[in-house]
Amino acid sequence: MPDCYICLPTCDNCRPKMVTCPACGKPTLIDLERCPLCREPIPDEARAAAWDAWRATHAPGE
Ligand SMILES: [Zn+2]
Ligand SMILES: [Zn+2]
Numbered sequence: 001m002p003d004c005y006i007c008l009p010t011c012d013n014c015r016p017k018m019v020t021c022p023a024c025g026k027p028t029l030i031d032l033e034r035c036p037l038c039r040e041p042i043p044d045e046a047r048a049a050a051w052d053a054w055r056a057t058h059a060p061g062e
Helices: 044-057
Strands: 018-020 027-029
Touching (some): 018 044
Antiparallel strands (some): 018 027
16 A cells, blocks of 8 residues: 555545446445445455556556
């Protein structure tokens, strides 16, 4: 996890991360327990996949 949280709106670490809700196919915030649109819980697998995708495009040196 990034070690800063909402430090700057332009900070790439703190920018909201999106995950695609498998139930309705809409992007939603990765931090949310449930999709605000269809009220389905976001599965850990979808969250993990979104994190992997985010890591793949950020901090390639780590
Ligand atoms: Zn930050
Ligand atoms: Zn949904």
